[in-house]
Amino acid sequence: MAHEHKPLFDEAIQEMLNSLKTEDEMTEKQRRIMEAAIALFAEKGFHASSTSEIARRAGVAEGTIFKHFKTKKDLLYALIGPMFIKFASPLILKDVKQIINEDLPAEEVILKLYRNRLALLEENWPRMRIVLQEALFHPDIMNALLENLVKDARGLAEASVKNRIEQSEFRPLPVKAITRAIFSTMLGYVFFSKAFPDEYANEDKDKDLRDAVDILMYGIANKRPDSL
Amino acid sequence: MAHEHKPLFDEAIQEMLNSLKTEDEMTEKQRRIMEAAIALFAEKGFHASSTSEIARRAGVAEGTIFKHFKTKKDLLYALIGPMFIKFASPLILKDVKQIINEDLPAEEVILKLYRNRLALLEENWPRMRIVLQEALFHPDIMNALLENLVKDARGLAEASVKNRIEQSEFRPLPVKAITRAIFSTMLGYVFFSKAFPDEYANEDKDKDLRDAVDILMYGIANKRPDSL
DNA sequence: TTATGAAGTGAGTAATCACTCACTTAATTG
DNA sequence: CAATTAAGTGAGTGATTACTCACTTCATAA
Known part of the structure; x- marks a missing residue:
């Protein structure tokens, strides 16, 4: 669909939208990471939530987060x-x-x-x-x-x-x-x-x-x- | 620590209010610390604002903050x-x-x-x-x-x-x-x-x-x- | 079968965090 | 004057931060 005349999202967000995977393209662990991040960001806020806590909550090594999301902020945008x-x-x-x-x-x-x-x-x-x-x-x-x-x-x-x-x-x-x-x-x-x-x-x-x-x-x- | 009841803000606030100084009882530097903290907390949020940045913005040594406020959270409450x-x-x-x-x-x-x-x-x-x-x-x-x-x-x-x-x-x-x-x-x-x-x-x-x-x-x- | 690469790991990194402390300075008070 | 004390300092603390990297595992494809 054509959306060239529409004001675009900020570049960072636009970039993130392009690389979005559908749910069945995602790994089980990636899905768990996102779920954990949603719960923590919602409750404590982005800055007060650490990647180590997200990893623990998702039952995943901390490094796994950064395999799927370049930075913590990229995770937020995703x-x-x-x-x-x-x-x-x-x-x-x-x-x-x-x-x-x-x-x-x-x-x-x-x-x-x-x-x-x-x-x-x-x-x-x-x-x-x-x-x-x-x-x-x-x-x-x-x-x-x-x-x-x-x-x-x-x-x-x-x-x-x-x-x-x-x-x-x-x-x-x-x-x-x-x-x-x-x-x-x-x-x-x-x-x-x-x-x-x-x-x-x-x-x-x-x-x-x-x-x-x-x-x-x-x-x-x-x-x-x-x-x- | 987590076993005692969540401190009611009423208590915390009462304690804080009791120790509140009127503006002319405050030091020039304490006033500057509070002004800097207000600006930073409002703009970036409590967790995203560091005490070092508050000190820099107030033109004060970082230790000075803790002479007036026991913890960063006490500063917020104040x-x-x-x-x-x-x-x-x-x-x-x-x-x-x-x-x-x-x-x-x-x-x-x-x-x-x-x-x-x-x-x-x-x-x-x-x-x-x-x-x-x-x-x-x-x-x-x-x-x-x-x-x-x-x-x-x-x-x-x-x-x-x-x-x-x-x-x-x-x-x-x-x-x-x-x-x-x-x-x-x-x-x-x-x-x-x-x-x-x-x-x-x-x-x-x-x-x-x-x-x-x-x-x-x-x-x-x-x-x-x-x-x- | 072998080669490739994505998924996942966890120890390790430098930087930064909130906070401490021994100390100086300066004003007050006995 | 001597003693006390609050204000202020800045180097230093251990803990935690976001992030890296050498590595293993394993499914798939050539």
């Missing part, structure tokens, strides 16, 4: 690189675009999108946690996150919001403000469910999400929804 | 401890309670609270950034953050929200959902202003905040506000 594909590849974005263009009520579109993205986030949580955590300290990761994930998502959202404002479906507020409200609702939901996991038992999760979307739609829609 | 006072001391919480009880329209109360907390956050940003970042990796800091800051704030908010629901000022939704919306709005505002700082030039900042509160109030109030 872990998080796939996340940028999973969340932003053209194929996936097509899914999102399809939901947006389905000509459903805005409330259902947003609910569907939230569920879609939240499920994806949950499936890949340990790796995404690493991405979010390490982005705070590594400018290249932060850049990739903002440029490849946030920016695209925001662009899609703003286009749709603008359209719905023009059709008087949304209130005549700044596009930026409405878009921010949409993102804030999801961000806040994720924050609360991670900060107070016991309050977000599986049964109540979707009810909570629907409450959040209810408030959001009540806040941005021009006409109040008919149903509660 | 930096972030005051944040828990600034944001949660009874004195400060009285300020917040006063705003809540001022019997103003909910919209103005929320706006006032947002401005109050955001100003406090901005004034202390480098240190608060360290608190938020390191909480991800240090369970004791996370615990102090949730128990001493988030929990109290949430309690206050929920009491007020419950009251306003009973008075039909807010919609009859779960208290938790409305409270979450209030926090999400501020959280999202902070996230956007940090992620896209160039879009949040000082002049537009308050307009952006008012837009956010407008949407929030529109979403949770039983009657739409009279004015835009």
Whole structure:
């Protein structure tokens, strides 16, 4: 597929993506190394996790790590690189675009999108946690996150919001403000469910999400929804 | 060592707070050490910042650091401890309670609270950034953050929200959902202003905040506000 | 069968880590 | 003045760091 006009990842990350192996091309031990690194990086952070601890946890000699990954940082990139594909590849974005263009009520579109993205986030949580955590300290990761994930998502959202404002479906507020409200609702939901996991038992999760979307739609829609 | 209970941050923090010196009791060099550590911890993280780099940046011998702080972790606690006072001391919480009880329209109360907390956050940003970042990796800091800051704030908010629901000022939704919306709005505002700082030039900042509160109030109030 | 090379090992490397300590300096106090 | 003490120093500590390399093992291919 052609992706030459797209802003590329940082060189280091791009390089890593090119050398990515599919799971069945990998050795058993390489897989164990990656699993151990994911667990440790997520829990203690990249800099606080040593290669010796990764090796011990993977049940592998320390040298084996460097047979598969040139440096510790390369190992990090190999872990998080796939996340940028999973969340932003053209194929996936097509899914999102399809939901947006389905000509459903805005409330259902947003609910569907939230569920879609939240499920994806949950499936890949340990790796995404690493991405979010390490982005705070590594400018290249932060850049990739903002440029490849946030920016695209925001662009899609703003286009749709603008359209719905023009059709008087949304209130005549700044596009930026409405878009921010949409993102804030999801961000806040994720924050609360991670900060107070016991309050977000599986049964109540979707009810909570629907409450959040209810408030959001009540806040941005021009006409109040008919149903509660 | 690992057999005794995890030291509660309350204890560690209390100990640290007791030994805290006011700025004019501190040596010039101690102040420089703390400034250097704040800059480095905020930018690179605690584990990625070495004491030798802190010393170099502060223009001080490495041994001097340990004359003032027993360990590197004690230095961290000395930096972030005051944040828990600034944001949660009874004195400060009285300020917040006063705003809540001022019997103003909910919209103005929320706006006032947002401005109050955001100003406090901005004034202390480098240190608060360290608190938020390191909480991800240090369970004791996370615990102090949730128990001493988030929990109290949430309690206050929920009491007020419950009251306003009973008075039909807010919609009859779960208290938790409305409270979450209030926090999400501020959280999202902070996230956007940090992620896209160039879009949040000082002049537009308050307009952006008012837009956010407008949407929030529109979403949770039983009657739409009279004015835009 | 032999040759090749990837997978894996673990002892070993220099560099860096947080931290210590014997020491000097300078101000305070009895 | 003599004695004490806190502030500050910088060389030095053992432990740990990311990483290397000579080596073995073993499956595959010529």
